[in-house]
Amino acid sequence: MREKRSYCIMTFGKTTEAMAFEKMCTEEGIPGRIIPLPVVISAGCGLAWRMTEEEYGRYSDSIKGYEGVYTLEM
Amino acid sequence: MIYFDNAATTINKPKCVKEAVYNAIDTMGNPSRGAHEPSLKASRLVYETREKLAELFGIRDASRIAFAQNATDALNMAVNSVVNKGDHIITTECEHNSVLRPLYRSGAELTVIKSDACGKLCYDKEIFENAKAIFINHASNVTGNITDLKTISHIAHKNNMLLIADAAQTVGCIDIDVEDMGIDILCFTGHKGLMGPQGTGGIYVRKGIDMKPFRTGGSGIHSFDREHPSDMPEVLEAGTLNCHGIAGLNAALKFIKDMGIEEIYHREKALTDRFLNGIWEIKGIRLYGDNTADKKAPVVTLNIDGVPSDILCDRLWTEYGICTRAGAHCAPLMHKALGTDKSGAVRFSFSFFNTEEEIDKGINALREISEL
Numbered sequence A: 001m002r003e004k005r006s007y008c009i010m011t012f013g014k015t016t017e018a019m020a021f022e023k024m025c026t027e028e029g030i031p032g033r034i035i036p037l038p039v040v041i042s043a044g045c046g047l048a049w050r051m052t053e054e055e056y057g058r059y060s061d062s063i064k065g066y067e068g069v070y071t072l073e074m
Numbered sequence B: 001m002i003y004f005d006n007a008a009t010t011i012n013k014p015k016c017v018k019e020a021v022y023n024a025i026d027t028m029g030n031p032s033r034g035a036h037e038p039s040l041k042a043s044r045l046v047y048e049t050r051e052k053l054a055e056l057f058g059i060r061d062a063s064r065i066a067f068a069q070n071a072t073d074a075l076n077m078a079v080n081s082v083v084n085k086g087d088h089i090i091t092t093e094c095e096h097n098s099v100l101r102p103l104y105r106s107g108a109e110l111t112v113i114k115s116d117a118c119g120k121l122c123y124d125k126e127i128f129e130n131a132k133a134i135f136i137n138h139a140s141n142v143t144g145n146i147t148d149l150k151t152i153s154h155i156a157h158k159n160n161m162l163l164i165a166d167a168a169q170t171v172g173c174i175d176i177d178v179e180d181m182g183i184d185i186l187c188f189t190g191h192k193g194l195m196g197p198q199g200t201g202g203i204y205v206r207k208g209i210d211m212k213p214f215r216t217g218g219s220g221i222h223s224f225d226r227e228h229p230s231d232m233p234e235v236l237e238a239g240t241l242n243c244h245g246i247a248g249l250n251a252a253l254k255f256i257k258d259m260g261i262e263e264i265y266h267r268e269k270a271l272t273d274r275f276l277n278g279i280w281e282i283k284g285i286r287l288y289g290d291n292t293a294d295k296k297a298p299v300v301t302l303n304i305d306g307v308p309s310d311i312l313c314d315r316l317w318t319e320y321g322i323c324t325r326a327g328a329h330c331a332p333l334m335h336k337a338l339g340t341d342k343s344g345a346v347r348f349s350f351s352f353f354n355t356e357e358e359i360d361k362g363i364n365a366l367r368e369i370s371e372l
Helices: A015-028 A053-059 B015-027 B037-057 B071-082 B097-106 B149-158 B243-259 B261-279 B309-320 B332-338 B356-371
Strands: A006-011 A033-036 A047-052 A068-073 B065-068 B088-092 B109-115 B133-137 B162-166 B185-189 B201-205 B285-288 B299-304 B346-349
Touching: A006 A053, A015 A047, A015 B037, A047 A053, B015 B037, B015 B243, B037 B065, B037 B201, B037 B243, B065 B071, B071 B097, B071 B133, B071 B162, B071 B185, B071 B201, B088 B097, B097 B133, B097 B332, B109 B332, B133 B149, B149 B162, B243 B261, B261 B285, B261 B299, B261 B356, B299 B309, B299 B356, B309 B346, B309 B356
Parallel strands: B088 B109, B088 B133, B133 B162, B162 B185
Antiparallel strands: A006 A047, A006 A068, A033 A047, B065 B201, B185 B201, B285 B299, B299 B346
């Protein structure tokens, strides 16, 4: 069975925000990836950004442009 | 074949445009609809293309650009959002039916700015009073005359009006900066001067202007809301975008950036001037528009006395393999102002990929036809 880990999930209001966020992370070497919005989270955009809690802790000061951030076991 | 119908659509697209469309068909999923690689690839492409358009037009926020099928589609969106029945709207005799017909249908009270015998606009500042918006093209598709949008937007904004610009004939040929020119809404097509595929185009809407959905449906966001999203760009984008076409547009925008708009303009202007210089003295030739202007779109519209425009156009094609457009050019008020509403006129329109040799063959063809 797949082992669950704790992740930080960043949500967006619309697709353009998600794409801008991904571009920023790619350019600045910030880890993570786009995932389908987890069903337990409510947000406008069906795309979300996932990174580990540790990664979020390391980069939270340098990332911007997301709507909300949630912690989930996935 | 010599193709001089680039104001209708360009067919000599950069090779990269064709390759991009092919690759997109082969690899791209539905943008904004999934987190798997084919869908994300499409989403990234759409986003990147918005950014390239924003850079081209001096737009700070790329999300203020929505994709449309063409300039007509974009202009319909603008009329749908800006104009209510009974509103006082200003437009001009130079406009295309892509503007005129949506305005007629809207039930607005129209004031139409007249033009002179060369198709140049003649207006007093007073006519701008008590109007809600002006719909005006950046260049006439019949004459190629350029509109001084900066001056007109200055007057319009002094009167608290919006300026909606139809840039169908200038995008990709002539530099456009929406902030410098005071354009509130810019409507453009992708398949003419931008050299992208047909079925592409878009609309820029300045921040602070609320748009109404033109179509409603799937948006990839806010799926449980009964109403279509109200934010740009989704408010104007329902259903799957023409991602394959947008991929071609993206490649075309890169080509244009690499070439430089100024370089493209100077190339097309040089071809236009060469053509004008060659036909000026042909017996019986009638030229329309302000062909001595410093700046004009690469369009030359003409007739030859004694040769009906449809016959001239057909002979150019059948005897010389030259593609032009005859008749009325979907701009009925312009034709009336120029006195060509009965005769029509033949339009030559050039592109970056035309050559001096082709121009000379066009000149020679007109000379021979005029002499027979």
